[in-house]
Amino acid sequence: xxxxxxxxxxxxxxxxxxxxxxxxxxxxxxxDLEHLVYHSVNSTGGQYAxxxxxxxxxxxxxEQDYARIDPVVQGCYRQFxxxxxxxxxxxxxxxxxxxxxxGEAGLGNQGFSVPIRGPSGQFALVSVNHKCNDEMWAxxxxxxxxxxxxxxxxxxxxxxxxxxxxxxxxxxxLSPREKDTLTLLATGANRxxxxxxxxxxxxxxxxxxxxxxxxxxxANTTHAVAMALTHGLIxx
Amino acid sequence: xxxxxYADQLLAFPKLRESMLKDRAVQFHQRLKxxxxxxxxxxEQDQYDLLNPLYVIWETAAGLHGGSxxxxxTAGATMxxxxxxxxxxxxxxxxxxxxxxxxxxxxxxxxGSRVAALLMLAGAQLGVGLGLSHAVGxxxxxxxxxxxxxxxxxxxxxxxxKGREEISAGLWExxxxxxxxxxTKAGVSKDVAAHWFARAFGLERTMIAA
Numbered sequence: 001x002x003x004x005x006x007x008x009x010x011x012x013x014x015x016x017x018x019x020x021x022x023x024x025x026x027x028x029x030x031x032d033l034e035h036l037v038y039h040s041v042n043s044t045g046g047q048y049a050x051x052x053x054x055x056x057x058x059x060x061x062x063e064q065d066y067a068r069i070d071p072v073v074q075g076c077y078r079q080f081x082x083x084x085x086x087x088x089x090x091x092x093x094x095x096x097x098x099x100x101x102x103g104e105a106g107l108g109n110q111g112f113s114v115p116i117r118g119p120s121g122q123f124a125l126v127s128v129n130h131k132c133n134d135e136m137w138a139x140x141x142x143x144x145x146x147x148x149x150x151x152x153x154x155x156x157x158x159x160x161x162x163x164x165x166x167x168x169x170x171x172x173x174l175s176p177r178e179k180d181t182l183t184l185l186a187t188g189a190n191r192x193x194x195x196x197x198x199x200x201x202x203x204x205x206x207x208x209x210x211x212x213x214x215x216x217x218x219a220n221t222t223h224a225v226a227m228a229l230t231h232g233l234i235x236x
Numbered sequence: 237x238x239x240x241x242y243a244d245q246l247l248a249f250p251k252l253r254e255s256m257l258k259d260r261a262v263q264f265h266q267r268l269k270x271x272x273x274x275x276x277x278x279x280e281q282d283q284y285d286l287l288n289p290l291y292v293i294w295e296t297a298a299g300l301h302g303g304s305x306x307x308x309x310t311a312g313a314t315m316x317x318x319x320x321x322x323x324x325x326x327x328x329x330x331x332x333x334x335x336x337x338x339x340x341x342x343x344x345x346x347x348g349s350r351v352a353a354l355l356m357l358a359g360a361q362l363g364v365g366l367g368l369s370h371a372v373g374x375x376x377x378x379x380x381x382x383x384x385x386x387x388x389x390x391x392x393x394x395x396x397x398k399g400r401e402e403i404s405a406g407l408w409e410x411x412x413x414x415x416x417x418x419x420t421k422a423g424v425s426k427d428v429a430a431h432w433f434a435r436a437f438g439l440e441r442t443m444i445a446a
Binding site: 078079080081082084086087116117118119120121145146149150152153173175176177199200208211 | 242244287288290308309311312313326327328329330331332333366367369370391407409411413437438
């Protein structure tokens with residue numbers, strides 16, 4: 001439950017790209033995944049990556065310019081919905097050979113990527129990779145997709161912040177549903193009642209609470225409500 | 237049928253693309269008299285078409301444009317934040333809110349109100365399927381009646397102008413239970429909408445259990 005909050009604490013402390021890299025490695029361990037990759041390209045073509053692949057695979061990938069044929073890169077970079085690797089087109093001979101080589105380099109057979117459009121034409125891709133059967137992977141992604149979306153956007157914000165992106169706003173505003181959720185929590189309503197009032201499930205409600213807490217940098221739900229009240233983000 | 241196509245994917249369907257851009261010229265330039273740019277081909281395009289947006293298009297049996305709308309994530313550049321942020325007082329930038337623009341019905345569509353219903357259904361299916369919380373968009377006073385008739389009016393964030401000049405920014409909440417209601421209005425089954433989505437995104441189930 002509080003893994004997201006723990007991660008947020010760790011992420012908020014990162015001030016250098018090295019610390020960001022360490023965070024990405026820890027995140028991979030927390031989720032017990034084979035690999036985790038953050039890759040950013042800004043509007044002038046400048047690139048930055050934090051990833052857990054073996055250095056010789058990264059070197060090989062760059063040397064061979066595999067981005068040209070990598071279905072994940074080709075499939076994700078122009079889009080913006082999360083993508084399950086299985087739905088990409090791996091049928092070309094070059095793609096299959098690439099897949100074989102990636103497997104030898106320690107990549108798992110399953111993957112999921114979150115493309116992000118950032119400010120001023122910046123673009124990022126967060127990918128998770130794992131070795132397991134389809135059933136286990138489906139259960140992981142259905143359970144963790146919301147977390148992954150959230151964490152992907154925070155990774156991007158943090159990377160932009162470390163790089164000193166001047167276009168970043170000072171604070172993130174709460175979304176309408178996050179405001180509704182915190183407002184109702186502030187009135188003392190319990191989660192079941194709130195979910196009913198907002199006509200959403202309790203699991204969806206949890207996502208809103210977690211993301212509001214994340215945005216506010218709050219330690220727990222009560223702290224998030226208190227912060228939202230003091231900052232005038234919600235009115236009870 | 238409904239197609240979900242990014243701009244680069246739409247290039248593989250030239251008839252569909254060209255008829256969409258011409259229909260947009262008719263609706264936004266000729267009818268609504270918006271200050272939009274029409275090129276030498278008679279296509280209406282703006283800078284957001286260059287950002288590889290996602291189009292939701294109703295394709296006719298002849299392979300032509302029957303109606304469409306356009307989506308972009310609010311974490312990147314959007315029309316609302318670039319031109320209409322005064323309507324809302326603050327920019328909207330959230331990973332679970334996408335902007336919808338250029339809601340267009342072909343002048344050749346025999347039943348425009350049904351196409352509108354189909355598009356709203358396809359938009360709702362998109363948001364529910366991808367686990368988004370809301371769509372945000374700027375719309376004019378004429379549209380609110382259509383949204384109400386379909387049972388999916390937006391929450392108005394702000395309004396300016398009077399009468400025919402009135403425009404508003406609004407938020408549409410994605411709720412799974414909308415799908416059945418919109419499907420009924422559109423005259424198709426909910427399963428058909430799920431199929432459109434699965435065919436485009438290869439996902440049989442929703443990304444986030446709502």
